[in-house]
Amino acid sequence: MKHRRFKFLLIAIALYLPALAQDQGYFKTGTNMGVQMRLAVPDFKAKPDDPSTAALLKVFNDTLWNDLDNSGIFELASKSFYPTTVPGSPQEINLAQWGGAPVNASLVAFGNLAVNGSEVMVQGWLDDPKNTQNPQVLGKEYREQATEENARKIAHRFADDIIFRMGGGINGVAETKVYFISNRSGAKEVWVMDYDGANQKQLTHLRSIALGPHISPDGSRIAFTGFVAKGTEILMYSVDLGRLVSFPYFPGTNTSPAWSSDGAKLAFSSSMRGDPEIFVTDANGAAPRRVTAFKGPDVQPVWNPKTAAQIIWVSGRTGLPQIYLMDADGGNAQRLTNEGYAVSPSWSPNGQFVAFSWIRHYGPGAPGAQDIYIMDIASKQWQQLTHDGGRNDYPSWSPDGRHLVFQSTRSGREEIWSMLADGSKQHQLTTQGSNTQPDWGSSK
């Protein structure tokens, strides 16, 4: 009896395993992660070897390692395996040492950093140590004024050059920005930071309440929600001018603006006619058209980034909020989530997935965990990405589709985190004040 039950279990596992493997591959391919190549990144060599160069070199090495480690396409070989002699140029590298055990690298990124007067120059190479005849995959040289900021910038560029070459021609995200809300100045304002949390800067100074920034596809404008004297309105901030530019005020509560991928249209929630509905306007706010017509909350629209012909949004028409999909004119509405409390959709750049925040097992009086999920829109298969407690909300895709940024209370306070689209490499990006509603910009 016992033996038979064991046999049954084995068959069940045998049937289940391929399906599981297939599912994971599915999500892996869809998020552009593919097979991870083993990459060695020895510290760059300083020329000359003096203290002023050392400061820049440390910033450069840390940044380059971090960018490549979080790229989603490499497995970084641990530095403890590396040969003791650091190669500063192709003449100095012993390829056999890097390609063989214990490093076993498929690729080596190495080079040197030199400070000449006020200029910093970096030479970087990417070699395939197993191709002894013609190992060089990439050779690059970068020059900038010698500042830590520029050392960081050059590291981002070299990382992105490597990621572009090895990651199927998809641009890296090391030079992209994340827009978010922080209350650290005393009021909720729009802030911006580098994708890795460096260079956090305040943009707006409303001294009121700003919510939910969304950067335009060309990076020139930020649409967000502001509590102003006249009401709760969509406000428009010009990144180029560094100030608010005009956008029409509508009656009622206006919130959660979303740019179409061509930047020509905005969708947002407005109660200008009494009930909160999704409206679509031109990018300047002209010609508002209502596209939903159900009593109850309708909010947080996002456009299909590939076609701009569909909108995913959140509706409370049946009670607790759920994620819905419809044509951009309001037709063919269908529900994507089937239970719990589902909010904050973000559509992946390739159009395949929606990331969202879900309290899947919601029960009376005892809400369950609120975690980030991604769903394959065509099949409605989903995968849970966060498991570490706290309330996790506001996922936003990186332009390469390999990363997500989101907010989490797991540290005890609302802070912004990033992770790879498979849920790995979760890092906290903010530490001062309460930081919420990140939006990953698509341009540099």
Place this chain on the structure above:
Amino acid sequence: MKQTRTLFTALMMVLLLGACAKKPKPVPPTPPPPPPAPTASLSASPTSVQQGQPVTLSWRTENATDVRIEPGVGKVDLSGSQSVTPQDSSTYRLTATGPGGTQDATARVTVTQPPPQPPQPPQVTESLQDSFARNVHDVYFDYDSYELRPDAQTAVQGDAAWLKQHAEAHLTIEGHCDERGSTEYNLVLGDNRANAVKQALVQAGAPAGQLDVKSYGKEKPFCTESNEQCWQQNRVGHLVLGGGQ
């Protein structure tokens, strides 16, 4: 020049004559015992007040038959005290008259202007505010709901009745939510709540023109603890006197 000197000499002589005239004052002849002269004292407390505040005048006299205090008091007891409220700085003068003569005493009271006060709201508004605070009640909601609960009817009927009686009153209905759930979803849920309260009030007979709605979502909670008691306080259609925000 000569004329001036002559004039000066003449003036000096007049002065000297005057002085000399006083000197040989005759000693009075054995007088009959004179009636004792009256004595008087007057004090004010405090000696400095803001306009509109009272001051207490206190006085004592002896050997007087008639005592008057001016300005504004008139005939008073021979000794006593009385409260006065001078509009401006004043010197109160007490005159005590008796068979032995008259004696004066004075007391100075400084009156300062009160600091400029904000214009008093008309009496009507003050009582409107009091009446609002006494009679108008907030409307509470269940989690993730903008449906009015059965127990909200008492508040709604009372609020509507008050609005009908106070056509001059304008109310803003603020929609609030508890901390759970997403920022923007709560913002529109708060909008639905505020509008649900407005509709219920209008259905109960309140004029729609007296009502504004505004959602704060979960941005301005009344209570910041993470428990149901606190969350319930924050799931509310909160009525505020005043409108057009």
